[in-house]
Amino acid sequence: MPERLSVKGLREAVQDCRGCELYRDATQGVMGDGRRDAALMLLGERPGDVEDQRGEPFVGPAGKMLDDALADVGIDPSDVFRTNVVKHFRWSGTRGKRRIHQSPSRAHVAACGPWLDAELRLVRPSGVVILGGTAGKAVYGASFKVGEARGKLREWPEAFLVERPPDWVLATTHPSAVLRADDRRSAYDDLVADLRIAARRARAG
Numbered sequence: 001m002p003e004r005l006s007v008k009g010l011r012e013a014v015q016d017c018r019g020c021e022l023y024r025d026a027t028q029g030v031m032g033d034g035r036r037d038a039a040l041m042l043l044g045e046r047p048g049d050v051e052d053q054r055g056e057p058f059v060g061p062a063g064k065m066l067d068d069a070l071a072d073v074g075i076d077p078s079d080v081f082r083t084n085v086v087k088h089f090r091w092s093g094t095r096g097k098r099r100i101h102q103s104p105s106r107a108h109v110a111a112c113g114p115w116l117d118a119e120l121r122l123v124r125p126s127g128v129v130i131l132g133g134t135a136g137k138a139v140y141g142a143s144f145k146v147g148e149a150r151g152k153l154r155e156w157p158e159a160f161l162v163e164r165p166p167d168w169v170l171a172t173t174h175p176s177a178v179l180r181a182d183d184r185r186s187a188y189d190d191l192v193a194d195l196r197i198a199a200r201r202a203r204a205g
């Protein structure tokens, strides 16, 4: 971990991370990106196929949908900091040219904890929006269910020890789940409704 924190320094340092085995199959480590002074941090699961190749979080189809949803609630997508609980892509096998992603395990999440802690210390966001069940379980534990928890303002859990916890947290569905939903329009509207609560809370300071 670099002594002086910066987005660039963390991005370089994570390339040497050997905290778990995921680095072996991934193209690169993908640290968070965005404004260093962002009031809002968006926390996803792990980089996807596109993110693994480009080295930036949320630059694939899910990220584009997320940006649309942010803009719909009046948040400028360039004002937030996007990251993931796990910084390396995890995949097993291929389907055609596409690599099949796998969710990270609890051991991967635990090994990556210091990176998220460093990002929270660097950005010091007042709010964190958790995207999806895997990120929710990583923060709140195995009993977390995104369907029950979504859209409610809550506190960062004491059990997930970080030096600089945010003032508030809100969980919502993962944008990839919106892309996969049978009724994509209504899933998108539900995502926007949750983000509206976060936007209102963020504006309150």
Ligand code: URA
Pocket: 044, 045, 046, 047, 048, 051, 056, 057, 058, 059, 060, 062, 063, 083, 084, 176
């Ligand atoms: N899904 C995630 O959870 N994070 C990304 O960066 C991309 C897709």
